[in-house]
Amino acid sequence: MNKIQDFLSSLYGYFDPGSVLYLWTLPDKQTHPFTAGTLAEMATAAGRLTPSYDVYFGVGATVHSLGQYERPKNEDIMAIPGLWVDIDVYHPVAHKSKALPPDINAAMELLPNDLPPSIITWSGYGIHAYWLFREPWEFNAPEERARAAKLLQSLQAVVKQNAAARGWRIDPTADLARVLRLPGTLNKKIPDSPVQCRVIERSELRYNPSDIEDLLPPVPDNPVHHRTEKFERRPTDGPAELMLRNCRFLQHCQLNAKDITYAEWLAMLTNVARASDGIHAAHQISALDPERYRPEDTDKKLAEALAMNPQTCEYIRTVVGFPGCPQGGCGVQAPCSWSLSKVGKARAVVRGISIPTPETVLTQEVLGALALLKKEDQIEYAKFKATCKGRVNLNDLEKMVKQYKKQVRQESHLHVVQDGEKPGTRMLSNTVPEIPLDLVLPPNFRFEKSGILYVRETSSGDIQAYKAVGTPAIISERLFNVDTETEKLEICFQYLNGWRKVLFPRSTVMDSRKILRLADFGVAISSESAKYTVKWFDVLLDVNQDRIPVTQAVSKLGWRGDREFVLPNFSPHYRIDIDDDGSQRTISGFTTVGDRSEWIARMQYLRQSPKARFILAASFAAPLLRILGQRNFIIHNWGNSQDGKTATLWAAMSVWGNPDRLISTFDTTTTAMERKAALHSDLPLAINEREVLSRGKKDDINPLLYTLGEGRGRNRADKKGLQITATWRTIALSTGEGTLSNTGSFDGVMTRVLEISDGPLAHDRDFARNLYYFLPRNHGHAGPEFLSQLLAADYGTIFATYREFQSVFRASYQDRIDSHIDAVACVATADYLTSAWVFGEPWEQAKAGAMATGGHILTGLITKKEASESERAWEAFKDWIAENQAMFKERTNGPCFGYIEKGDMPFDKPDFYVIRSVVDQFLSERFSSSRKIIREWALTGKIESYNHGGKIRYDAPGRVLESGVRARVIKIREVNL
Known part of the structure; x- marks a missing residue:
């Protein structure tokens, strides 16, 4: 019985022979089904697959047959052989995160002391621990499956808490449909250095589920089960920005997108997806990790997330293991409440005002939120009023909160959208029909063909208008660069008889000094109007979050994931975002022209x-x-x-x-x-x-x-620190x-x-010369064609x-x-x-x-x-000796490089002895390492070597030279002059 079959028999030897098990391979993501009655065939197949693939096995068994690319879901699992935990060990290449146990011993210390595992395996870059049951735990009802899932979460929660106490993070693997690496196969995560997966500890310990339940603390109910009712969007749902602005966990998922675990990502999706713009926002956050992000996979997972209940704050803290929530919570049960519940949205609105001013507080949105909080959350209402003290007249605020429902601000004679109007009631196309992207007109602005005005009402009731831009100008696109993690705004403005587009960093567009750079490209602004221009773009962006498209951009070409390649005019999901003129000229060369x-x-x-x-x-x-x-x-x-x-x-x-x-x-x-x-x-x-x-x-x-x-x-640095x-x-x-x-x-x-060597077209120089005329007029077809075939290939x-x-x-x-x-x-x-x-x-x-x-x-x-440096150095050295024979004579006019000793017999070759420092100087001036080359010369018999007190030396004391000095010399064995 081989090692793979021995391991499988330990887990599934007592399973019903008809139970369906499976292997799963990467990178092809294929499923290879077997039964518990064919473990020998399963082990043989795993051995056959491991030279070419990473081989995993599904821990849980099912009764359903599986297709070639089908894996069971949690609800399909009908039996498990035990419980398990997966602990990664730090490796600079295999794992991104540094917050991991440094070695196997440290990883084993995280396991519960009073629950020794039945089997521990080395996965190549971590350990898997298994607590096997005395008999298969078969699920005869959904409640039994939920009990098993909860017990698995409870075990892993203990390990996660032990890790958190040491500053380490453990990926949750508490889904019953989990696949793990199969011992006896190769971990090919680093393709050039495959590592053997193997069993490192084994015992005869077996448990009943109740034995483990008695020893583990309870965990909160898992909220990830499927909803009994389909999720439905409501007109009152708020944008994802409300929860992102107020939830530390979601902010963590944004800031550390490249390092978050799968469990954290899923918890984020179950909440963010429920916002009015949740699908788009979830893609934006996921795309911050370009190596793992695939739009189609994210869409599938979003569909699953919306079929689940949103993961609660308590579950995120205790099971997912996020330690950053405020003490006592933040007033909501789940992060999505900030965007979905009326009170949560109201809290999010008022908390989003960092510095209260009359302009930011006395709007219908804020007044409406305050009216709700005054009724439902008086503590939150009182806190906000306290922040307004000295900035907003509190008496006026109280009056306006009471009367906000009765207030209806009328549109001024300038047809400016007022703060009290329903969003979306006035569009830019109403006054400029040919605008490339139709957007909502922000409050207090007039948008016409002659330009953009900022309009406000004075305390005396007069209307004042200030020029913002002397021509129609909008934000037509937002570009998020996944390489630099920065955002740019595409400004589209009317220029001469058409529309022109320019791209600038968001920090430039939102700064009244820097925005003057737009004037160089034809935007009609001045130092006097700049602050109103910034205000225009700021509020335009704010009221059109769902209308202005967001595109991912990159700063370099090439692969993005396994099935996407960035090339100008080839990649539909990315724009090329490069600032320097030289690179832009190069990018402009990627064109398709001619026949x-x-x-x-x-x-x-x-x-x-x-x-x-x-x-x-x-x-x-x-x-x-x-x-x-x-x-x-x-x-x-x-x-x-x-x-x-x-x-x-x-x-x-x-x-x-x-x-x-x-x-x-x-x-x-x-x-x-x-x-x-x-x-x-x-x-x-x-x-x-x-x-x-x-x-x-x-x-x-x-x-x-x-x-x-x-x-x-x-590696380079500037005043800000290390550059990328x-x-x-x-x-x-x-x-x-x-x-x-x-x-x-x-x-x-x-x-x-x-x-x-030699020119490839020397036989037909006319053809070669003609290419200089032909190729600038006919090029760029074959590369994209080749890539299309490659992306679809095996x-x-x-x-x-x-x-x-x-x-x-x-x-x-x-x-x-x-x-x-x-x-x-x-x-x-x-x-x-x-x-x-x-x-x-x-x-x-x-x-x-x-x-x-x-x-x-x-x-x-x-x-x-010919490529060997020591061989090339030897040939050069022999030439050098031939050129400098005079420097080896007993009496020389120049420096002495060594000496020659003639053989005992007339026809014996003379021995050359070269001063060691002379050899070092010759090699150091021409080659990489004198010591390395001298050592290789000795190994190949070109020079003598000596055993001196157990240490190999390549030089020895020579005879006393004419100068009276005894130098260390290297004896040359092989010189033909």
Whole structure:
């Protein structure tokens, strides 16, 4: 019996043979059903799946058959083998949160002392503890299932409280339909370093549910069960802003969106979704974590959340484990009460006024809220009145609260919406019909074709009007940048005979000094009108929260999740939000122009050259880096001028857009190169003409190559603190008349750079020259087409193809560098896919062509020996000795570098002894590490090594030199002069 079957038998050995169990795999999210009577087959299947997938098992059993992508819900679970808890252990890569136990022992200390588990497993980056029952707990009624769920929550609540006392957080896993990692399989959370899941402790302890119930404290009733009545929206429901402004838990979910647990996210959804704009608000909050956010998955979970009761404040505190609620609560039973209940909404309205003034208090909304609180919550009413003291006339306030229902402020002769009007009764299109986005006219403003006026009534009853903007201007869109977590506003205004749109940070639009920048773009404002312009945009935004669209924006291209890729004019869910002019120019190069069929015909001719085909395929390969787990690399094409190197680079970048705008040069700063690489993440980075560098920069290009290959820029700081470090995944394509590497290049550079010699189009220079005219007029078709196919493809099949190329190349080119083989296999995979998806070749022909092209390239790459820094250093050192033989003679006019001892026999080779400091100086000036290279020389027998008191030394005291000094010398074994 193997380890997987042994574990499954411990849990399900006494289950009814017909009970349905299942495995569940990632990333394909497939369900693999079995029965308790087929545990051996289940274990075999898990062993077969684990090399390619993360394998989980459903702890609870059901009686229903399961489809390929179907998982049971809590109400479908009919029996469980015991209780469980999942405790993550801190790991800098596997887990985002740092508030976790540091090791296994610390995690085990969180388990209840008087309830030792039956089994403890290591999941790879945490532990799972199981308390097994003496017999399966079968649920014969919904009440029995609810009792089991409550007991599981109670056990996990104890563990969570123990963790909270130490400042750690534990993810809730108290749903009966939970899946957990199966011991005996691999945790592939870090693809390059899979970890074995295994049983680390086992005992014969078994429990009755009642035994555990007696030892655990009670927890509040779980409010997550399904509602008996369908949730219905009401006209009186308020916006989500009311609860977000007043609930610390929801504010925590906003501020820490990237770190919140699933249970916290679900608790947030069950409340926020109930607001009048709840669906939109829930998506906005969820999107603050772009790595986990998927709109379709959020929609599904929102449907589930609305079928549940909202999770209460008590449940959020005790079970979900949020410690930030105020002592004694905040006056509501659930966060959604701030937006749904009349009293809750009234509290939210008045608490939203940070500094009471007559302008903010004496409005119908606030007066109505105060009238309700005076009746239903006199303490809240008294608190608010106290804050108004000295700012608002309290006698007037009392009178207006009493009379607010009878007051009806009439619209002035200027047709300005007054504070007392019903929202939405007057629209901007009433006076400017052609406005691009119709919005509600805010109180106290006049909006006409001649511009916008702020209008107010003086104490004497006179009407005064102040110019805000000299032309119609609105906020047409809000952009939330998920990379920088900042918001911008799109200002749309009438300009000449049309409408113009400009984008500015919200802080600029809401600042009376900064907003003057809009004047440079044609907005008719001045320093005199600026404060009214700010007021206009502020209240316009406030009364049109549901009408002004909110769009997500990003500051870099590339992957967002598993099935979304950001590319200009390709990604419907994101806008590109970049401030600097250089990046905007690059973004403008991602265009689709011209005739696709003509482009295909030219590229098919170009692909007849293996080198050109490889470079073209490399352009398609950049989006595959993430899927294949391939690190960044550089392809450098060097050789004579006019042999088609740059023309081929243009062809490669024409896959994505206009090559004239997408290709940069080496003559740039490191910071600029980092920003461009970050912008081009998951896309190729094209750099032309190494020769533009000065001699000094050419010799010092190693740091730039390291940076590009590493995929991470330098850490920088300004007066505010550390800046965000630029990161990227890319394949850099470069050209030049000389190589990027040289004798003194570090090993890391040699492994990162694939250097292809000679121009790919030297055989047809006319064709190469013609590409400079053709490609700016025909480009950008193939890249989006390739991405569309890729996003719909099976990533597992693509990875298997990559492994196949990798295996064949490793067997055929054993003397080539492993990282070069991996890079060529990556490009060959892209070549294979491109040949079929873009150029319409049959799959077999595509694979044969990709294999032949990869082999051709590998034949021309350097060998492991040629790439070795110690070997290159040795060859240079021998040349140096030959040049400086005179410095080894007994009498020399210059400095002494060592000495030569002749052999005993006439034909014996002389022995060279070189002063150790001379060797160190030679190597340090030309290579990365003198000590490392000397050690490798000794290991390969090029120099003598000595055992000195158990320590290996590579130098020894030499003879007394002419100067009378005895220096430490290195004996050279292998020199042929």
